[in-house]
Amino acid sequence: MSLQDLTEMIIELEIDDVAGAVQQQIDAGVNPQDILKALTSGMDEVGRRYETDEYFLAELVLAGDTMKAAFEVLKPHLKSGEASDKAPIVAATVKGDNHDIGKNILVSMLVSAGFEVVDLGMDCPTEKIVEAVRETGAKVVALSALLTMTMKEISNVDKALQEAGLRDGVKIIVGGAPLSLELAKELGADDYSPDAIDGVKRIKALLE
Ligand code: B12
Structure with missing residues (x-):
């Protein structure tokens, strides 16, 4: 399992397996920001396929849900430091x-x-x-x-x-x-x- 596999999982809309795959990458010590980049580049390819009529609205919806499932697992691991301002x-x-x-x-x-x-x-x-x-x-x-x-x-x-x-x-x-x-x-x-x-x-x- 590599980051490229994660990108593929988004493109292939593997909604049932994506959360486990993200967890596996985290457990292996992969940088969460690199995981996010891999997932996002999968979404870019989904957008490209939609534009060229290889994918339709149903696939866009499923890609969105697949990304959400992946991000739920990733979210707690994305830390980027202390805020300098408390204004909302x-x-x-x-x-x-x-x-x-x-x-x-x-x-x-x-x-x-x-x-x-x-x-x-x-x-x-x-x-x-x-x-x-x-x-x-x-x-x-x-x-x-x-x-x-x-x-x-x-x-x-x-x-x-x-x-x-x-x-x-x-x-x-x-x-x-x-x-x-x-x-x-x-x-x-x-x-x-x-x-x-x-x-x-x-x-x-x-x-x-
Ligand atoms: C998933 C998706 C959907 C899902 C959205 C689900 C959801 N809850 O969000 C659904 C199925 C609803 C959808 C619907 C439509 N979609 Co759509 N969709 C996409 C797709 C494939 C991915 C978007 C996405 O989530 N990317 C992943 C996230 C992580 O990336 P992101 O949103 O770009 O955000 C990142 C950065 O941009 C940035 N960022 C985003 N916002 C902000 C804000 C700030 C302040 C900052 C600093 C940074 C930042 O940070 C994020 C993380 O790094 C894109 C293709 C694409 N490449 O964008 C098309 C796309 C945006 N959709 C498109 C279209 C045409 C539509 C529809 C009109 C289709 C239709 N015929 O009905 C409808 C419109 C519905 C509407 N009124 O909004 C076109 C838009 C073309 C255009 N230029 O106008 C795209 C580009 C696909 C394409 N190539 O044709 N879509």
């Missing part, structure tokens, strides 16, 4: 978007780094995000957008925070497959990260 972080997947696996991974990584996180879930209305920032005094909003169609919601959150007079006190960091740092900035965000591990580092930097 507001996290959400934007309105119209039902992809929450990446956002959930980021939230788990933030919690294990010592942050308090207000997780607003997926398909989250902009008003709910503004309300949470107002109520908690959060200094960072972490948004996930996986669809080209829902990317524009980032700019709506930016505008709504400005209108509420809250934008100056809060940084917006975003992530998700269709984004890049350039796009993120165009949409009004302060920062972008392609993965959750680097995302936690960037959030720490934004708070400094």
Whole structure:
């Protein structure tokens, strides 16, 4: 059993066996962050197969569930140090978007780094995000957008925070497959990260 086998298990949607395989890697002393990378690269291949009509919606759903089963086992092992700030972080997947696996991974990584996180879930209305920032005094909003169609919601959150007079006190960091740092900035965000591990580092930097 190798990390490549784990990637294959995600691609082949082996939902019944994936948790045991992750546990086996952990027991063998493999770095949990390398395990996460192997799982995520399996999801990338699933996305590619969906794009080329080798996989359909049923496979996307099953791939999501397989990833979740794997991540449940991995989650307690992903530790990335002590948080420097105790202000909560507001996290959400934007309105119209039902992809929450990446956002959930980021939230788990933030919690294990010592942050308090207000997780607003997926398909989250902009008003709910503004309300949470107002109520908690959060200094960072972490948004996930996986669809080209829902990317524009980032700019709506930016505008709504400005209108509420809250934008100056809060940084917006975003992530998700269709984004890049350039796009993120165009949409009004302060920062972008392609993965959750680097995302936690960037959030720490934004708070400094
Ligand atoms: C699983 C999946 C689904 C599942 C989601 C299950 C769930 N609960 O999340 C289901 C089946 C619901 C789904 C539905 C759809 N999907 Co889909 N899906 C995927 C798939 C295969 C994997 C996504 C995933 O979970 N990846 C694994 C996680 C770990 O990665 P991640 O989300 O990218 O997150 C990482 C980083 O991006 C980053 N990150 C993420 N968020 C954030 C936030 C911050 C602040 C930071 C710092 C970092 C960060 O950290 C994470 C960990 O490192 C992708 C393909 C892909 N490669 O992304 C398509 C994909 C996103 N889906 C796609 C499509 C088209 C759809 C549907 C429209 C299909 C349909 N015809 O109905 C619907 C839309 C539903 C909706 N309204 O949202 C397209 C989007 C194309 C586009 N550019 O718009 C993709 C890219 C597939 C493709 N290649 O065509 N999907």
